[in-house]
Every structure is written in C-alpha cells, then in structure tokens.
Amino acid sequence: MSVADLPRSWPQPEPEALELSERLAASLRERIAASDDGWMPFDTWMEAALYTPGLGYYAGGAAKFGGAGDFVTAPVVSPLFAWTLARDVARILRAGGDTVLEFGPGDGQLCVELLQELAELDALPEHYLLLERSASLRARQEEALQALPEEVRRRVYWLDAPPQDKVRGVILANEVADALPVRRFQRTEDGVLELGVELADDGGFRWGTRARDDLAGHVAALETVLGRRLQPGYESEYHQQLPGWINVLSDSLHWGICLVIDYGYPRDEYYHPQRRQGTLMCHYRHRAHPDPFLLPGLQDITAFVDFTAMAEVGQEAGMDVLGYTAQAHYLMGAGITQVLEARMRAADEAASLRLSQQAKTLMLPGEMGERFQVLGLGRGCEEALAGFSMYNRLERL
Ligand SMILES: C[S@@+](CC[C@H](N)C(=O)[O-])C[C@H]1O[C@@H](n2cnc3c(N)ncnc32)[C@H](O)[C@@H]1O
Secondary structure, eight states: OOGGGSOTTSOOOOHHHHHHHHHHHHHHHHHHHHSTTSOEEHHHHHHHHHHSTTTSTTTSOSOOBSTTSSBOOHHHHOHHHHHHHHHHHHHHHHTTOOEEEEESOTTSHHHHHHHHHHHHTTOOOSEEEEEOSOHHHHHHHHHHGGGSOHHHHTTEEEESSSOSSOEEEEEEEESOGGGSOOEEEEEOSSOEEEEEEEEOTTSSEEEEEEOOHHHHHHHHHHHHHHTSOOOTTOEEEEOTTHHHHHHHHHHHEEEEEEEEEEEEEOHHHHTOTTOTTOSOEEEETTEEESOTTSSTTSSEEEOOEEHHHHHHHHHHTTOEEEEEEEHHHHHHHHTHHHHHHHHHHTSOHHHHHHHHHHHHHHHOTTTTTTTEEEEEEEESOOOOOGGGSSOOOGGGO
C-alpha cells in the first residue's frame, strides 16, 4: 500500500511527511525480506509503525490530536472530561492519596486540566507523574504544562520507567491500552493461523498467514473460556502485551485506584460471532479505516481492548475490580451535569453552546458515550468512586 492507494478525497500528506513514511516503509520492507520466511508478525509491524524512533507514528513530530491531527480523544474533545474526572480523583487524594500517575499522556491536556481543577477543588496531589514512551509527545507535554502556574507545575515529573516508589493515589490511562501492539489470528477449519505482513508484488505490503503453535494455544484457551468455537474464517486480535501492562499498573500502585478508559468490550462481546474481522482500526486525518499498511508512520493503528482480560489480570495481581461502565454513565455518576451547569452559568453564550456540544460528544451513545468504557481497579482503598455509583456493569465482564 502506498500514497497511490489513498482515496482521492482524503487529504494528501505533505512531501516531508511522505518522505519519512517512505523511509519507514523501506526499513519494514528490508526487515521482511531479511526474515526467514518473508513475513513479519502483525504485532512487530504495529510496534514499528507506531514507535520506530523518529519515524513511527507516536515517535514522529507531526500533530496527532485534534483538528490538525488524525483523531480526537476525550481530553481533546473537552475540558469537561478532566473537570468531571477530577471529582473522583480528588476523592481518592483526600482519602489518603498524594500522587497521580498518568500513563500515555498524549498532548498533556488531561494533566493540565486535571491539575487546574484539582487546584480549584483544593485537592492538588503532591506529585503528578507522567509516563510517556514517545519523546516527541513528551516535548508537547512540556509545552502544554507552561499553562500552569509554577506552584502547580513543579509537582509534575516525567518517568522513564514505572515508578520505583509505588503510588498512593490514582493511576490514569486514557486510550493507552488500544495503542499496545496486538497479534492477529485467523481461525481455519482445523486450526489457527497467525496474520502477519508480507511483501506484495507491487512493492507494497499485504496480509499473509503462518502457523504458530503458541498463538494457536492462546486461541484454544480463549475458545474454552468462551465455551464455543470461533467460526472458520473468523479473524481477530490477541492482546499479548495487555497482561504485562496491567501488571505494570498493578506493581505501580501501593494504595488507591487505577482507571483504565478505552474503547473495548467484555470478552464475549469482543469475540462475538458477528465481529468476524476483528477490531483493528486506523486513523488518518479523521478518517477511520481498517488498512494498517497505508502510509506507515503517518496514521494511528489501534485495536479495541478486552476488558474482561484486563479485569482478570488485575484481580490475579491482587487488585479489586471496583467498577466497569460506559464512559457516559461514568461521567454522569461523577457529576458531569453539575459541572456543565456551573461552567455554562459562568460562560458567555458562544462558550456555553460549545460546552454543551462537547458534552454531547463525550456522552452520546453514537459518539464516545458507549464506545468507551471505564474499568476501575483498586488496592486497599475503601473510598467509593462516584463514577460507578449510577450504573456499574461489573457482571458484564
Ligand atoms: C491514543 S494516545 C492517548 C493520549 C492521551 N492519553 C489522550 O487521551 O489524549 C496513546 C498514548 O499512549 C502512549 N503510549 C503507548 N504505549 C505506552 C506505554 N506502554 N507506556 C506509556 N505510554 C504509552 C502514546 O505514546 C500516546 O501518548
């Protein structure tokens, strides 16, 4: 796939961006050609496309979030997200926490707005830690933090690795799990094949399959817990890195809560018979599509997450599964209506209209309200989260 495959009505990349993408594609081509069987597992492709230093989507310098970028996340849609989340974060900090740790802070907006609101609520943490694997995003976060007064900004630290001193307080990860590279599989009549990437005759990339026993074993175990066999031809994702990542969150938490917010489903819905193509999704300039080979390094590649798997790993790691609900219900429970009313009263007509539109984007089922889910994990923390007070669907996991 190349720029020639980009639909004509889509924005074309700038020449410099295209050059970077071609460099990344060339290095991927070389790696595939040099491999024993002319094939690259999909998780290796996704890792390279997103994180190759200087060239990968998250490792390059281009705008990703918002109008000029490729997609929006809840903190980018509206400060209402951070202002509302701040209510639950403040609750935990007042109950004995002193730190917030945010994984994958993106452009830093959630951090800035959360700290501003926590200052208003007189519940500032002693430390706000950011763990970001992209150097270019870290630079953006540093820039965004200039909006904060020095007294607040000095509480923020970047970590290069999970904290050695475990956190007492809150761990947040909004849209991070979906960016973890996934393996892909295809069920056949009599087995399971791993989906990966081969070189196409036109110099581009195409899907190819190989037999891999370990992945077949994972899918067999999955079918056992589902209590049914997936249909021949069924394709989906296996999140090999998810358990390790949840364990990192767990190992980072001494006392408090951990909120994982993302698009995903409980396991039985994730592997629903009708979801025959899996959940892989790519974003290029606000166009969502399923082709991960388009313009390597210039588009985001994501997969929905299996919330049941995350809850199970959290539980095995000794955390309590506190809640699971749709983003809309979480925000309602946490008080978005009151936050919105108060902000609208203080705003002029245009700003007030903007806020109510943003609230719709965060809340409506056809927008982010249902697609995004919130999983709450906790350790030693008795404090109830308001976000799960309205509609906790733990039994769905
Ligand atoms: C889709 S963006 C979400 C950004 C932000 N949380 C938001 O909601 O706007 C994914 C973020 O996760 C980061 N990331 C991906 N894998 C990570 C990991 N293993 N640890 C920390 N950050 C990670 C990416 O670099 C990026 O900042």
